[in-house]
Each structure stands twice: as C-alpha cells, then as structure tokens.
Amino acid sequence: MNQIVHIFRKDVRQLRLEILATLAVMVLFDIFEPRSWANSLPGIQTEQLVSAALTFLLVIAWGILIIRLIQADRLPGVNQFWTTRPVVWWKLLAAKGLFLLCFLYAPLMLSQMVLLHLGGFSVASNLPLILLDMLLLSAMLVLPLAGAAAVTISFGQTVLALLGTLVLLVLFVAFAMGRNLEPRFLASLQLGIVVAILSGAVVYQYRWRATRNAIVLCAVTALLLISTQFFLPGSSLAVVGYDRPAQGEPVSIAIDTTPHPKGNPYNSVKSAVRTVILKVPLDVSGIAPGTSFSMEGQKVHLEGPDGTIWESHWENANAGFGQTPFSGTDGPATMFVLPGKVYERLQGGTVSMRMEFAVAQLQDMPTYQTILSTESEMVPGLGSCSLNEEWSTINCRSVFGEPSNYTVKTFKNSGACGVSPNDIPASGQIGVGSTGESRMTHGISPVTLSMVNFGPPGQRWGRICAGTPITFAGKRVVRRLQMQTATATVSLKDLAGF
Amino acid sequence: MNDLSIATHSLTRTYGALTALKDVTLSVDPGSVYALVGPNGAGKTTLIQLLMNLQPASAGTAEVLGVPMGEIRGAALNRIGYVSESQELPEWMTVGELLDYLRPFYPTWDRELEQQLLRDFALPRERKLKQLSRGMRMKAAFAGALSFRPALLVLDEPFSGLDPLVRDELIQGLLDRIGETTLFLSSHDLAEIESFASHVGYLEEGSLLFSEEMTTLSNRFRQIEFQVDPASAPPPKLPDAWMEFERSGSLVRFTHSAFVSEAEARAEIATLFPTAGVADFAPMSLRSIFLANARTHRTLRGRLESGGKA
Numbered sequence: 127m128n129q130i131v132h133i134f135r136k137d138v139r140q141l142r143l144e145i146l147a148t149l150a151v152m153v154l155f156d157i158f159e160p161r162s163w164a165n166s167l168p169g170i171q172t173e174q175l176v177s178a179a180l181t182f183l184l185v186i187a188w189g190i191l192i193i194r195l196i197q198a199d200r201l202p203g204v205n206q207f208w209t210t211r212p213v214v215w216w217k218l219l220a221a222k223g224l225f226l227l228c229f230l231y232a233p234l235m236l237s238q239m240v241l242l243h244l245g246g247f248s249v250a251s252n253l254p255l256i257l258l259d260m261l262l263l264s265a266m267l268v269l270p271l272a273g274a275a276a277v278t279i280s281f282g283q284t285v286l287a288l289l290g291t292l293v294l295l296v297l298f299v300a301f302a303m304g305r306n307l308e309p310r311f312l313a314s315l316q317l318g319i320v321v322a323i324l325s326g327a328v329v330y331q332y333r334w335r336a337t338r339n340a341i342v343l344c345a346v347t348a349l350l351l352i353s354t355q356f357f358l359p360g361s362s363l364a365v366v367g368y369d370r371p372a373q374g375e376p377v378s379i380a381i382d383t384t385p386h387p388k389g390n391p392y393n394s395v396k397s398a399v400r401t402v403i404l405k406v407p408l409d410v411s412g413i414a415p416g417t418s419f420s421m422e423g424q425k426v427h428l429e430g431p432d433g434t435i436w437e438s439h440w441e442n443a444n445a446g447f448g449q450t451p452f453s454g455t456d457g458p459a460t461m462f463v464l465p466g467k468v469y470e471r472l473q474g475g476t477v478s479m480r481m482e483f484a485v486a487q488l489q490d491m492p493t494y495q496t497i498l499s500t501e502s503e504m505v506p507g508l509g510s511c512s513l514n515e516e517w518s519t520i521n522c523r524s525v526f527g528e529p530s531n532y533t534v535k536t537f538k539n540s541g542a543c544g545v546s547p548n549d550i551p552a553s554g555q556i557g558v559g560s561t562g563e564s565r566m567t568h569g570i571s572p573v574t575l576s577m578v579n580f581g582p583p584g585q586r587w588g589r590i591c592a593g594t595p596i597t598f599a600g601k602r603v604v605r606r607l608q609m610q611t612a613t614a615t616v617s618l619k620d621l622a623g624f
Numbered sequence: 625m626n627d628l629s630i631a632t633h634s635l636t637r638t639y640g641a642l643t644a645l646k647d648v649t650l651s652v653d654p655g656s657v658y659a660l661v662g663p664n665g666a667g668k669t670t671l672i673q674l675l676m677n678l679q680p681a682s683a684g685t686a687e688v689l690g691v692p693m694g695e696i697r698g699a700a701l702n703r704i705g706y707v708s709e710s711q712e713l714p715e716w717m718t719v720g721e722l723l724d725y726l727r728p729f730y731p732t733w734d735r736e737l738e739q740q741l742l743r744d745f746a747l748p749r750e751r752k753l754k755q756l757s758r759g760m761r762m763k764a765a766f767a768g769a770l771s772f773r774p775a776l777l778v779l780d781e782p783f784s785g786l787d788p789l790v791r792d793e794l795i796q797g798l799l800d801r802i803g804e805t806t807l808f809l810s811s812h813d814l815a816e817i818e819s820f821a822s823h824v825g826y827l828e829e830g831s832l833l834f835s836e837e838m839t840t841l842s843n844r845f846r847q848i849e850f851q852v853d854p855a856s857a858p859p860p861k862l863p864d865a866w867m868e869f870e871r872s873g874s875l876v877r878f879t880h881s882a883f884v885s886e887a888e889a890r891a892e893i894a895t896l897f898p899t900a901g902v903a904d905f906a907p908m909s910l911r912s913i914f915l916a917n918a919r920t921h922r923t924l925r926g927r928l929e930s931g932g933k934a
Binding site for chain 1: 669697698700702710711712713725726728783
C-alpha cells in the first residue's frame with residue numbers, strides 16, 4: 127500500500143499543472159453548463175456554445191492527463207528509470223488507478239451530482255446512472271487512451287496512434303453503417319469488448335511489458351469492434367430479443383394485395399440508379415385500443431416464377447424514409463430497397479412475397495395534464511419542464527439522455543396574453559424516436575435539454591401564455607416481437623409505382 | 625541455487641537473423657569487480673539488459689544473486705543497483721527529490737551514506753536533474769544506486785563521455801564499496817577499469833572470447849620481440865596463441881596470448897625460429913590486450929569473409 131501511495135504522490139507532484147488545468151476546466155464547465163439550460167432562447171444559444179467548447183476542452187485535458195500519467199512511468203523500451211527499481215507492477219498500476227480515481231472520476235462524479243442538484247433532480251436516485259456513466263467514460267475515453275499510452279513511447283506517438291485508430295474505426299463504421307438492423311445487444315457487446323480486452327491489454331503490459339503482444343491485444347479490440355459492426359447488423363442475431371408471436375396472438379399483419387393507385391414518389395428519382403424502392407401496403411388487424419406498434423426491422427423474401435429467390439438482410443424498417451409506424455388506421459405501408467438487377471429479373475410477372483417484421487409494441491401512458499408556467503415542473507417520464515421566457519415553447523430537462531417521444535397539446539394566443547383568447551390549438555413533439563424509449567446519451571453533463579417542436583411553422587408565431595392548460599401524452603414499449611405475413615402474390619411493378 | 629553473484633549458461637539473444645549474443649556462459653564471484661569489455665556492438669549492453677530482465681533471452685539461462693533472470697523485478701531489485709549511460713532519469717525532480725523518491729523502495733537504504741555520497745559527489749540537492757550536466761546526472765544516478773548498499777551493482781558504460789575528474793570521483797565512489805558490493809560493469813575506459821577490476825570478460829560479436837581474473841589475464845599476455853636472420857624462412861604455421869604476428873626485416877613482433885613463462889616462450893620461439901636472438905618480453909596493459917584481441921578477431925573475420933566470397 128505504501129508503494130501505491132508513494133508513486134501516487136510522485137505522480138501528483140509531477141502532473142500538478144495538468145491536474146489544476148483539468149479541475150479548472152471542470153469548474154468552469156459546472157458554472158456554464160447550468161446556464162445552457164436557461165429558459166431564454168438567445169441565452170441558451172450562447173451558453174450552449176460555451177458549454178460545448180468547455181466539454182471539448184475537458185476531454186482534451188483528460189486525454190493529456192491520462193497519457194502523461196501512464197507515460198510518467200513509461201512501459202515500452204529498456205531505458206526507463208522505474209524498471210530497474212523495486213517497483214511492483216500491480217502497485218504501479220494501482221497507483222495510476224488511484225490517480226484517475228482522485229483526479230478524473232471523483233471530480234466528474236462530484237460535478238455530475240452538483241449539476242443534477244442544480245437541474246432539480248435527485249442525486250441519490252440517479253447514482254446508478256452516474257456510475258454507469260463512469261463505466262462508459264472508461265470504455266470510450268480512459269481505456270483507449272491508457273491502452274494507447276501504455277504501448278507507445280511518447281505523447282506524440284500516442285496521439286498519432288489514437289488518431290490513426292480513430293480514423294480507421296470511423297471509416298469502417300461509416301462503411302458498415304447502412305440500412306441493416308442492429309442487434310439491440312450490439313452496443314453492450316462492444317462496450318464489453320472494449321472494457322474486457324483493453325483492460326486486459328493494459329494489465330498485461332504492466333505485468334509483462336511485452337509491447338508487441340499488448341499492441342496485438344489493442345488491435346484485436348479494434349478488429350472485434352469493426353467485425354461486430356460489420357457482420358452483426360442485418361444478420362439473424364439482429365432480432366435477438368424480439369419474441370416469436372405466441373399462439374392466438376390477436377395482432378396479425380398481411381401484405382395488402384388490393385390494387386392501389388400508382389405513385390411511389392421515390393422511384394421518380396431513383397429509377398435511373400441501380401436500386402428500386404418498393405412500397406408494400408400492409409393490412410394490420412387486431413390492434414387493441416391504446417396500443418400501437420412501431421416497426422423497427424424488416425426482412426423480405428421474394429420468389430419469382432422462374433425459381434429466382436431473393437432475400438434481404440434484416441433492415442431498419444424506416445431507414446431513410448421517415449418513420450413507418452402502423453396503427454391500423456389509414457393504410458400502413460412499408461418500403462424496401464431492391465437491387466436493380468433483381469427487379470429487372472422479377473418485374474415481368476408476379477412474385478411470391480413474404481415479409482418478416484421486428485416490431486415494438488407501444489402502450490399509451492396516462493396523459494399528464496398541468497397548467498403552463500415558467501416555473502419548472504416534474505413531468506413523469508419527461509423530466510423537469512417549463513415554459514420558456516419567450517413564451518414560445520416548452521423546455522424539458524432530463525437525466526442522461528433525451529426523453530422518449532411525447533405529444534404535447536396546448537393552445538397559443540395570437541394576441542396579448544390575458545387580453546386575447548388562447549384559441550390556436552398547438553400540438554408538438556418532444557423527445558426522440560418513435561419507440562417510446564428514452565435514448566440514453568451518456569456524457570459529461572448528466573442533464574439534457576429538449577424543446578417541444580410545435581409545428582407546422584405557421585403555428586410558431588403565436589404565444590403560449592402562462593396559465594394555459596397543457597397535456598403530455600407518451601407511449602412506452604411493453605414488448606418486442608417478431609411478426610410475419612403470409613406469402614402473397616404481387617407484381618413488383620405495382621409496388622414500384624411505375 | 626549457487627553462491628555466485630551472476631551466473632549465465634549459454635545465454636543467447638537474437639533479433640531476427642542477427643545474433644546479438646551467442647552462447648555466453650560466465651560467472652561472477654561475490655565481492656569481485658567484473659569488467660565486461662569489447663568493441664562497439666559486441667553485445668555488452670544486450671548482456672546487461674538480459675541480466676536485468678529488461679529484455680528476454682532467446683535461449684539459455686542466467687541467475688542474478690540466485691534469482692532467475694526472468695524474475696528480476698519488483699522486490700528482487702532491492703539488492704541490485706543499476707546505472708546506465710542511456711537510462712532515463714525523472715528529470716523534473718531535484719536531486720533531493722530523486723533520493724527522497726527512491727528511499728522508501730529500499731529497506732536497506734542508508735541515509736548517512738546518502739549524505740556522504742551527496743558530499744563526496746558535490747551534488748546540489750535542490751537542483752533539478754534536467755539542469756545538471758551529464759556528469760552530475762551520472763553522479764546523482766550513482767548516489768541513488770549506492771545509497772541502499774546493493775549486493776550487486778550493474779553498470780552499463782558508466783564513464784562514457786565523462787570528464788576525467790568526474791570519472792575519478794565516480795571510480796572512487798565505487799572503490800569505497802568494493803568488498804561489500806559485487807560490481808559488474810561494461811566500459812570502454814579500459815585504463816580506469818584496469819585500476820580496479822578483479823575480473824574481465826571479453827565480448828566480440830556476441831561471443832565471450834575469454835572471462836578470467838585480471839591477474840591471470842595479465843600473466844598470460846605478453847608483447848614479445850626478437851631478432852632473426854632476415855634470410856631465414858618463416859615457419860609454415862604459427863601457433864594459434866600468437867596474435868598480431870609481424871615481421872619487418874630482422875625484427876619479429878607478436879602478442880602471446882598463452883604465455884606461461886619466459887623459458888617456455890623462448891623454447892617455443894627457438895623451435896619455430898632457430899636463428900632467433902634474445903627475446904624481449906613486455907607485460908601488456910588491458911588496453912593493449914583489448915586492441916590485440918579486437919584486431920586479431922577482425923583480421924580473422926576478414927579472411928573468413930574473403931574466403932567465403934572466393
């Protein structure tokens with residue numbers, strides 16, 4: 127233990143300037159970040175810019191601190207001072223861990239607690255999320271930086287190695303990202319890969335100082351990340367977690383083969399290229415009141431009269447074409463992209479078509495009603511919401527991520543509040559996605575600000591007066607399941623709208 | 625387990641096709657001062673780095689103070705001091721901070737000795753290492769390596785590039801420790817080494833050509849000169865122990881590497897050169913022995929290479 131503290135104290139002395147700089151940026155961040163949640167639109171824009179700049183600075187400061195810390199007792203090479211002294215490897219590693227705990231994790235946790243408190247949230251009940259954020263910070267920042275610093279001999283070399291890896295990963299991920307459905311476990315799997323293998327590489331390098339092997343472990347991490355991103359989306363593993371429908375499932379889905387007016391707008395643009403976009407009308411029945419479904423993935427099977435079989439991967443059901451929820455009311459449909467060559471081969475006659483879907487079943491949550499005010503009010507599922515000072519929109523602060531999609535209904539006033547009636551119905555959305563799930567976005571600040579998007583634009587000019595009733599209506603996912611249609615006979619030309 | 629300070633057995637280190645160290649077997653007795661000499665690139669630093677577990681051996685084994693070299697780390701370094709010309713020091717520290725930092729690592733740290741070394745080496749305690757000259761930095765490294773009274777002190781080219789005054793101070797510092805500490809050092813400063821080394825090992829192209837006591841070495845090397853009849857025919861083959869053989873007119877000169885006694889050498893000369901006159905036998909310095917070995921090895925290698933090409 128003495129050796130751990132002794133090395134820790136040495137590192138503190140050596141890196142005191144870096145520590146001070148990091149803590150100073152963090153204090154500034156804690157000062158400016160709450161201002162970016164201000165209820166005034168012009169204020170938000172300036173403060174958010176400052177806050178974003180401080181976030182960037184903080185990440186850079188942490189990066190410098192971590193690299194300098196690891197390389198204060200450099201691992202590769204044969205000329206290091208410490209390697210010929212009675213330094214026990216695990217105590218050296220523990221000293222570095224203690225340093226990060228004291229000057230990175232602890233200040234960040236404290237900062238997040240302060241920000242949560244200032245944001246009007248309970249610190250105690252959000253402690254698990256803060257700890258999860260520390261784990262994500264380790265996986266996304268600390269471990270990659272520590273790994274790179276542990277296998278390189280200088281700050282410049284570390285930065286180059288990191289930049290090279292980052293560019294490679296971004297290129298591969300950009301290449302692999304597409305319309306394929308990602309397994310819901312992919313992010314957790316990748317997180318596990320980074321934490322397990324990079325931690326292993328760092329410990330291995332401290333124990334054996336076998337730099338080449340440690341570099342191989344780091345490269346394996348990058349390769350596994352790329353491979354999982356490349357091969358898992360679209361595969362049969364993409365629908366892991368989507369239950370098979372039980373016997374007697376009331377909801378059914380079928381391909382609607384009744385003739386529809388032509389006019390698939392996408393192919394007027396895309397017809398000259400090598401893909402054809404097909405729009406498939408669906409017939410959905412058996413949806414209970416208060417329930418809706420959000421299509422998250424789909425897979426298409428086609429068989430031509432000549433025996434030609436084409437099968438898609440599991441694709442995002444709404445990739446590039448907006449969301450395609452089907453609520454069983456007016457003509458639900460889905461779209462998929464067919465390679466031009468397949469279309470050319472199958473378009474002549476009718477084809478047998480079958481579709482599989484990965485869907486989320488949503489349940490309406492109880493509507494929350496309140497009276498608008500510029501004072502914050504805790505809306506269940508959304509966070510701390512209030513009318514902004516310009517009386518133009520509703521701001522909501524949520525913890526670690528944006529809230530799920532809520533429909534907000536109120537009335538605007540085209541004249542002066544208190545004089546003219548609040549007679550313009552205003553409806554807007556707040557939050558992201560259609561799945562009814564909050565999107566967890568872990569970062570340095572635990573508080574995220576969202577605004578209600580009151581559309582269409584013509585409605586924005588009215589004021590929302592304090593004291594006006596407002597309702598928040600949200601949905602939540604109750605289950606995920608796989609559904610499939612029966613085989614139907616269709617003409618691709620009809621689906622393409624030609 | 626043995627009582628030797630260092631024992632290596634067929635130690636080999638290769639880097640791809642290059643053999644940096646080849647089948648090196650040597651032993652260093654406790655309390656001795658073992659000087660490892662050899663030309664640049666002979667493998668001296670590689671051998672030391674293997675012993676200090678700074679890099680792994682390709683083959684062979686070694687024990688340092690009875691500990692297998694692969695386990696030389698952590699607590700095993702409590703009794704081993706190491707100073708190298710190429711070793712990085714925490715230059716942001718002052719001399720005092722360096723010693724303060726090192727002290728808790730060593731249970732046997734002697735604060736009185738530390739103070740004495742600071743005085744002897746005239747080291748400024750408050751000065752940062754990066755502000756010191758190369759010689760002063762080496763002195764600071766020596767102070768850090770001697771203050772815990774190591775059982776073994778390993779020095780890699782410790783005097784390289786230092787002025788004579790600093791060398792003398794460092795050597796005096798080492799001389800004061802002789803007896804309680806085994807010294808194992810590599811160096812080009814043969815004159816200095818000769819003054820205090822008890823054993824010497826000669827490395828050439830990764831091979832240990834000899835490893836023996838200084839007195840034995842000095843006794844078996846002699847520079848020999850004698851006159852012969854200029855018209856006399858040279859012998860068909862010279863003994864292997866005769867190095868750097870030269871004949872210029874009537875004068876013959878060579879280095880005898882297996883000298884036992886003047887009588888035996890005269891008899892040997894008389895057999896090969898019947899017309900030889902009175903021979904002159906001169907003892908050789910370590911530097912002369914080093915040079916004779918290096919030149920001979922180089923000549924032999926040249927012959928082998930040209931023979932190979934032919």
